[in-house]
Amino acid sequence: MSSIPIEHGLVLSAILFAIGLIGVLTRRNIVFVLMSLEIMLNASGLAFIVAASRWGHAEGQVMFLMILTLAAAEVAVGLGLIIQMFRQFKTIDINVLSEMKG
Amino acid sequence: MIVLFYIAAVVAVIATIAVILQTNIVHALLYMVVSLLAIAVIFYVLGAPFAAVLEAIVYAGAIMVLFLFVIMMLNLGQHTRNEEKSWLTPRGWIGPSILSGILLAQLLSVMADLDHDIIPKQVGVMEVSALLFGPYVLAVELASILLLAGLVAAYHLAKPK
Numbered sequence: 001m002s003s004i005p006i007e008h009g010l011v012l013s014a015i016l017f018a019i020g021l022i023g024v025l026t027r028r029n030i031v032f033v034l035m036s037l038e039i040m041l042n043a044s045g046l047a048f049i050v051a052a053s054r055w056g057h058a059e060g061q062v063m064f065l066m067i068l069t070l071a072a073a074e075v076a077v078g079l080g081l082i083i084q085m086f087r088q089f090k091t092i093d094i095n096v097l098s099e100m101k102g
Numbered sequence: 103m104i105v106l107f108y109i110a111a112v113v114a115v116i117a118t119i120a121v122i123l124q125t126n127i128v129h130a131l132l133y134m135v136v137s138l139l140a141i142a143v144i145f146y147v148l149g150a151p152f153a154a155v156l157e158a159i160v161y162a163g164a165i166m167v168l169f170l171f172v173i174m175m176l177n178l179g180q181h182t183r184n185e186e187k188s189w190l191t192p193r194g195w196i197g198p199s200i201l202s203g204i205l206l207a208q209l210l211s212v213m214a215d216l217d218h219d220i221i222p223k224q225v226g227v228m229e230v231s232a233l234l235f236g237p238y239v240l241a242v243e244l245a246s247i248l249l250l251a252g253l254v255a256a257y258h259l260a261k262p263k
Binding site for chain 1: 118127131209
């Protein structure tokens with residue numbers, strides 16, 4: 001046995017994506033929300049690699065590189081926003097942001 | 103090699119669940135590093151060594167260290183841990199978990215009748231970089247501009263008023 005059914009790779013990616021989704025919906029700490037977004041992006045990258053590996057292509061790795069770049073840029077901007085939020089509100093609870101006044 | 107895939111998959115799922123259940127941010131970050139390294143092992147087993155190395159260096163290295171720096175800057179104390187514990191009530195997470203579970207079940211049912219087998223074959227740096235600097239060179243340039251925009255935006259947003 002030297003082959004992996006493609007479902008197993010895709011199921012793993014779907015499970016990781018669902019865990020990340022639960023994290024985004026459940027947590028009230030904005031750092032955890034950003035981390036769960038990372039989990040979801042990573043799961044989609046895993047799906048690309050699994051699919052590319054089935055057909056022996058290199059395109060999946062190129063797409064993974066694009067996702068990696070996107071994640072890095074997103075984290076940089078998101079963490080800048082978190083720092084600014086902590087300066088203004090002295091908390092990292094996202095419910096505070098629902099006030100919509102300065 | 104195939105056994106490594108399943109071991110790493112189990113480690114990745116457990117570590118990822120631990121990330122979203124933690125109340126201490128630094129512990130969650132360390133679990134996240136474990137999960138990312140497990141996924142890097144999966145990439146290697148699937149025959150994508152370049153992606154595996156990038157996952158370990160960029161995700162587990164650079165991005166997680168960025169998180170760590172911000173957590174150090176925020177300087178959160180013990181009271182945030184207690185706050186976290188009071189936020190993580192069953193009433194808060196059961197609803198989202200059921201909805202995500204339904205979505206997951208739908209995804210799984212869509213994938214149920216695939217019958218392709220992966221026979222891992224190494225696709226090395228040569229093939230990937232031939233594509234990156236061949237047909238996808240515009241995407242690489244756009245990615246560099248995106249990173250530059252991210253750098254400028256992060257500098258501007260985090261600047262003290």
